[in-house]
Amino acid sequence: MPEITVKYEDKVIERIVTEKKRISIGRGNENDIVLENRGVSRKHAMIEFNDKAAVLIDNESLNGTFVNSRKVSEEVLRDQDVITIGKYSLVYNTETTNEGGEAANFDGTMVLNTKQQKKLLETDRMERQIVEKYGGSVLLGMENADFAEHRLDREVSTIGKAKFVHIRAKGFWLSGIQAKIVQEDQIFSLVNLGKSGKVKVNGDVTSQCVLKNGDLITVGKTTFKFVEGKN
Amino acid sequence: MKYGLISDIHANLEALIAVLSDLEKQRVDSIHCLGDVVGYGADPEACLKLIQQTCDTKLIGNHEYAALGLQSVEQFNEAAKAAAEWTQQTLTEDAVAIMADFNLDRALDDMYLVHASPFEPDRWHYVFAAEDAIRGFGQMKQDLGFFGHSHIPMILRERPDSLPHVRTGHTFVADPEGRYLINVGSVGQPRDNDPRACYVVYESDERDVEFHRVEYDIATAQRKMSKASLPETLISRLSAGI
Numbered sequence: 001m002p003e004i005t006v007k008y009e010d011k012v013i014e015r016i017v018t019e020k021k022r023i024s025i026g027r028g029n030e031n032d033i034v035l036e037n038r039g040v041s042r043k044h045a046m047i048e049f050n051d052k053a054a055v056l057i058d059n060e061s062l063n064g065t066f067v068n069s070r071k072v073s074e075e076v077l078r079d080q081d082v083i084t085i086g087k088y089s090l091v092y093n094t095e096t097t098n099e100g101g102e103a104a105n106f107d108g109t110m111v112l113n114t115k116q117q118k119k120l121l122e123t124d125r126m127e128r129q130i131v132e133k134y135g136g137s138v139l140l141g142m143e144n145a146d147f148a149e150h151r152l153d154r155e156v157s158t159i160g161k162a163k164f165v166h167i168r169a170k171g172f173w174l175s176g177i178q179a180k181i182v183q184e185d186q187i188f189s190l191v192n193l194g195k196s197g198k199v200k201v202n203g204d205v206t207s208q209c210v211l212k213n214g215d216l217i218t219v220g221k222t223t224f225k226f227v228e229g230k231n
Numbered sequence: 232m233k234y235g236l237i238s239d240i241h242a243n244l245e246a247l248i249a250v251l252s253d254l255e256k257q258r259v260d261s262i263h264c265l266g267d268v269v270g271y272g273a274d275p276e277a278c279l280k281l282i283q284q285t286c287d288t289k290l291i292g293n294h295e296y297a298a299l300g301l302q303s304v305e306q307f308n309e310a311a312k313a314a315a316e317w318t319q320q321t322l323t324e325d326a327v328a329i330m331a332d333f334n335l336d337r338a339l340d341d342m343y344l345v346h347a348s349p350f351e352p353d354r355w356h357y358v359f360a361a362e363d364a365i366r367g368f369g370q371m372k373q374d375l376g377f378f379g380h381s382h383i384p385m386i387l388r389e390r391p392d393s394l395p396h397v398r399t400g401h402t403f404v405a406d407p408e409g410r411y412l413i414n415v416g417s418v419g420q421p422r423d424n425d426p427r428a429c430y431v432v433y434e435s436d437e438r439d440v441e442f443h444r445v446e447y448d449i450a451t452a453q454r455k456m457s458k459a460s461l462p463e464t465l466i467s468r469l470s471a472g473i
Contacts, residue, residue: 156301164335164353175331180301193299194331196324207324 002054004047005091006033022048025085026059039063039086047077047092054092056083064121069214070228071124081212084120127227137188137229139181144170144222152188152229157181159219160194171220174198178219181211186230190217232340233258236415236431238265238379240282241294242272242318243419243469244455246428249447250418251285257432257443265379266292266333266346269322271314271420271465273455276326278419283329291333292346292380293355298322299330310462317461340435343373347380349412357381361394364412368395375405375438376412377431383423384416384431384442399423400431405438413440419452420465426472 004023006014016023016033023032026044035044041061048055054077058065066084067075077083083090130138134151141147146168158165162176169178175194182189188211192199200218201209211217213228235254240247254262264286269275275298282289296302297315304315336345336352343349348356350366357380358364364387367376384400389410400423405411416429423429427444434441449469456466 155303158301160331162334175328176334177299177301177331180299182300191300194328196328 001095002049003093003095004033005093006035007089007091009087010089018049020049022046025090033090035085035088037086037088040088044085045083053077054094056092061085066120066124068212068228069120069123070127071121078210078212082214131227131229135229137183138227139167139217140225140227142216142223142225145224150224152181152183155183157183161220167224169219169222171198171222174220188226188228232260232435234340234342234433234435235259235262236265236344236377236433237262237286237418238346238415238430239267239292239382239417239419240264240269240272240278241267241417241419242269242275242278243428243447243452244272244274244277244281245448245452246419246445247278247281249445250428250430251281253443253445254430254432259432261287263288263337263339263344263377264290265344265377265415266290267294267379268292269298269318269330270294270311271461272452273459273461275318275322279322279326279329288337288339288344289333290337290344290346291330291335294318295330295333296353296355299327310464313462314465317459338373341374342433342435343371343376345376345378347378349376349378355380358385358387358412358414359383361387361397364389364395364397367412368410371410371412374410375433377415377433378412379415379417381414381422382417382420383414384429385414386440387412400429400442402439402441405440407438411440416442420469421472422468424472426470 001017004016005012024046025031025033026042027040028042043059044061045058045065056075056077058073064071067081077092079094081092130149137152139150158177158180159167159169160176160178161174165177178194179192179199190211191208197205198220199206201215211226215226217224262285264282268278268282297304298318304312345352348358348367349370350356358367359381368389386398388396390396400416415431418428421429427446430443432441453466453469
């Protein structure tokens with residue numbers, strides 16, 4: 001069964017496992033997931049479940065709904081997608097995690113953080129401009145990269161310290177070709193090829209994973225941000 | 232300095248061991264591998280490990296590219312494609328990491344080392360004829376380029392105002408004024424009608440280029456390929472050197 005973990009500033013406050021076909025999210029008490037924050041609209045968004053997918057729909061909310069840092073109006077959710085509404089993040093899992101983590105002590109009063117909201121919107125706007133400029137998914141150089149923007153237009157892009165790779169990364173112990181990004185049917189996957197432990201996504205070592213918008217890829221000492229070009 | 236130059240081992244462990252022991256007798260200072268350690272044969276992992284232990288230069292070839300999933304095998308012929316897919320499934324993470332550390336080319340002494348043509352090295356252009364060599368010479372700063380890829384030992388000499396001169400691979404002394412592209416032949420799948428493993432020794436003081444042929448246990452290599460269910464055409468060609 002699908003599970004939604006509600007977090008407030010990285011603290012888990014609720015885990016919701018549902019059999020309902022539709023759940024509503026908003027500030028109003030009538031919602032299935034109530035987010036008590038003035039930055040959240042009364043009926044902010046909903047998630048509809050069918051046999052094949054879960055679809056997040058924004059109810060034309062004032063401050064917007066984000067999936068993996070991308071502003072959306074309607075979005076098919078994938079496992080581990082992060083929905084951001086105001087200061088809340090909702091992590092969508094296709095299956096129940098059974099972690100049973102305790103909800104943090106949360107008193108429900110908070111201040112609308114317009115600064116964070118503005119930053120989210122500004123980042124989303126900038127990244128949309130970049131993917132529009134290149135017409136597809138892009139890597140942004142974040143730390144120790146020798147480029148600001150790199151269009152992922154090949155079926156396979158190589159990352160490593162060798163001179164002949166497509167994307168150069170720094171780090172003394174890195175392999176010449178440390179990793180590759182493979183594009184198949186608009187899905188981008190990151191695969192480690194070289195020495196183990198040198199490739200991380202959002203801080204976790206990976207040997208292979210499907211990339212999501214906003215993922216931070218670290219290869220040795222170099223960090224890139226994956227900005228997805230679809231939508 | 233005396234350099235051993237080997238290429239296109241193609242997972243033929245028997246041929247590789249025979250060549251390495253022959254190189255020991257030659258008392259070379261260092262051994263340089265020009266790529267395609269894997270593909271076709273039954274021992275990709277063992278060959279990769281042996282190359283890593285023994286070679287000073289380890290270059291990447293198109294079969295390593297295919298095994299790393301960096302290029303599609305669609306352009307390979309059916310037998311090569313089947314062998315490439317078998318290789319990809321067989322290799323361990325350790326073996327993949329060995330290939331991931333190979334270089335594309337290397338400048339060393341008065342030599343340029345590369346798997347295929349010096350022109351666009353990662354596009355694996357063949358150098359079969361004088362016309363193919365022109366662009367290769369154009370990209371090369373050094374006087375001597377050593378390469379592999381076609382499995383045909385060959386010497387191409389650059390000439391002003393005319394096409395490069397092409398000869399089959401045989402021992403010769405390179406003219407100090409001349410520029411050459413030299414195909415060192417193949418260790419593990421020779422295709423010049425001589426089934427013996429092929430390699431080159433280059434002595435840089437005299438500019439002496441020696442082609443060597445070594446007999447190896449073809450039958451064992453073939454038996455292992457049969458056991459691995461690799462395509463029959465790849466097995467039989469080893470006996471004929473085609």
